[in-house]
Amino acid sequence: MQETGQVTTSGHERLNLRTRAELAILGGFVSSIATAIIAIAISAFGISQQYSVFVGLANLFGISGSGTDAGLWGFALFFVVGIVWGFIFAFGFREYTMMEGLALGTIQLIVTGFLMSLVQIPQLSGTLLTLPLSTVLALLVGLAVGSLTWGAAMAYTAIEYVKSNQPPH
Amino acid sequence: MLPRLPLEYAVLIILVFVAVFVVHFVRRAYRQPVRTEPKQLVQAPIRDVKMYDFVQRIYHWVLFLTLGIMLLTGLSLYVPGVFSSWLIPFGISDAAGELFWHTTMVWVLLGLLVIHIVWDLAAVKEWGNIWFRVKDIKDVFARGRNFFGRSKEYPRPGKYDIFMKTLHWGFALSLVVLGITGIFLWNPYGIFPGINASTDSLFRILHDIFTFLFLGLIMGHIYFSVIPANWKLTRAMFTGSVTKEAYEEEYNPERYPLPGSQKKEPEKKQEKMKSEAKS
Numbered sequence: 001m002q003e004t005g006q007v008t009t010s011g012h013e014r015l016n017l018r019t020r021a022e023l024a025i026l027g028g029f030v031s032s033i034a035t036a037i038i039a040i041a042i043s044a045f046g047i048s049q050q051y052s053v054f055v056g057l058a059n060l061f062g063i064s065g066s067g068t069d070a071g072l073w074g075f076a077l078f079f080v081v082g083i084v085w086g087f088i089f090a091f092g093f094r095e096y097t098m099m100e101g102l103a104l105g106t107i108q109l110i111v112t113g114f115l116m117s118l119v120q121i122p123q124l125s126g127t128l129l130t131l132p133l134s135t136v137l138a139l140l141v142g143l144a145v146g147s148l149t150w151g152a153a154m155a156y157t158a159i160e161y162v163k164s165n166q167p168p169h
Numbered sequence: 170m171l172p173r174l175p176l177e178y179a180v181l182i183i184l185v186f187v188a189v190f191v192v193h194f195v196r197r198a199y200r201q202p203v204r205t206e207p208k209q210l211v212q213a214p215i216r217d218v219k220m221y222d223f224v225q226r227i228y229h230w231v232l233f234l235t236l237g238i239m240l241l242t243g244l245s246l247y248v249p250g251v252f253s254s255w256l257i258p259f260g261i262s263d264a265a266g267e268l269f270w271h272t273t274m275v276w277v278l279l280g281l282l283v284i285h286i287v288w289d290l291a292a293v294k295e296w297g298n299i300w301f302r303v304k305d306i307k308d309v310f311a312r313g314r315n316f317f318g319r320s321k322e323y324p325r326p327g328k329y330d331i332f333m334k335t336l337h338w339g340f341a342l343s344l345v346v347l348g349i350t351g352i353f354l355w356n357p358y359g360i361f362p363g364i365n366a367s368t369d370s371l372f373r374i375l376h377d378i379f380t381f382l383f384l385g386l387i388m389g390h391i392y393f394s395v396i397p398a399n400w401k402l403t404r405a406m407f408t409g410s411v412t413k414e415a416y417e418e419e420y421n422p423e424r425y426p427l428p429g430s431q432k433k434e435p436e437k438k439q440e441k442m443k444s445e446a447k448s
Binding site: 053055066071074075 | 223234255256257259260262265266269404409410
């Protein structure tokens with residue numbers, strides 16, 4: 001374990017396994033916070049279709065209900081899923097650029113869109129394939145802003161991690 | 170009608186904080202004063218200096234999230250209806266839902282505080298960095314005079330300067346008051362004896378006052394983290410470290426030494442004896 005104040009003397013430009021795992025957890029978590037703030041802002045300002053994102057996530061995972069219990073489970077799952085995506089970024093990508101982060105955010109959007117095309121969230125009157133086009137577009141815009149925010153935040157954290165693990169001048 | 174802090178007082182508390190930030194922003198956000206104590210260069214062949222370990226960073230961000238939810242749900246209870254659309258993503262649609270989230274997060278907060286106290290005191294031994302020193306008091310006057318243009322003196326602090334330490338202990342005091350009053354008002358599982366009406370009123374008012382003081386401190390913490398002058402230090406809450414250049418520029422190595430550069434006690438005693446013998 002590194003103690004506070006300890007000097008980072010890593011001579012590897014690339015991150016080792018432990019540092020990548022650390023990046024995956026911390027980056028995944030912090031990026032999920034950024035996305036949660038976006039979800040709240042979207043709801044607060046009514047930019048997109050208003051539906052309970054965290055309740056919807058719980059429903060996608062088979063937890064029924066639309067109240068606070070489902071919301072709490074969905075909120076916890078949201079961060080678990082965010083950290084899983086963090087591992088995918090930390091171990092599946094090589095360069096840790098902003099483009100890679102946004103690419104992963106786009107993949108998230110596609111996966112979410114795919115799931116919402118198959119499974120109907122109880123709060124919505126249909127799946128993405130059966131809802132009116134205007135509703136689908138509003139949902140997708142909200143999801144896209146959230147996913148790309150996640151990708152950008154993850155990439156920023158990774159870029160700073162790489163910088164702080166480069167060899168001394 | 171339950172007794173609460175009148176809304177205008179709550180707004181006043183927040184406006185006082187905002188006024189301080191505005192004055193600071195105009196004076197300091199893009200024009201940081203030059204540190205007057207001589208810079209001591211780090212001789213070790215390093216690029217970065219570790220500030221926070223993984224546990225400390227995860228703790229910080231989980232706390233950010235927990236307190237964010239508690240504030241949002243608490244403010245929704247204080248001003249019904251104002252923040253209700255913000256809580257839609259959580260499936261919260263009424264005061265009962267807000268109270269459920271507010272009180273559920275208490276357990277997360279308690280767990281986090283236990284981790285914080287144990288880890289920072291026992292594992293990474295941060296007490297010496299966060300507790301007040303006499304030199305901090307001198308720094309207040311020096312930095313105050315500098316801020317108002319009365320002096321050029323601007324010292325280099327330890328890991329946390331006097332304002333950061335005050336912020337930390339302000340958080341701690343607020344959480345203690347909020348915790349005690351909140352737990353009594355909530356009374357989970359009926360474990361506390363009933364309180365009389367006047368104590369209940371006092372606790373509600375105190376809970377509200379310290380909520381807004383706490384909110385002001387959080388706003389200050391976020392403000393000082395995001396102003397451009399402090400980006401180089403804010404980075405450490407993501408990566409855990411600051412650059413060697415930032416360390417040399419911002420800190421006094423005698424007050425926040427690099428590991429390995431600290432002399433052991435016997436060496437210190439020997440040096441002291443030598444200097445006494447010379448004099």
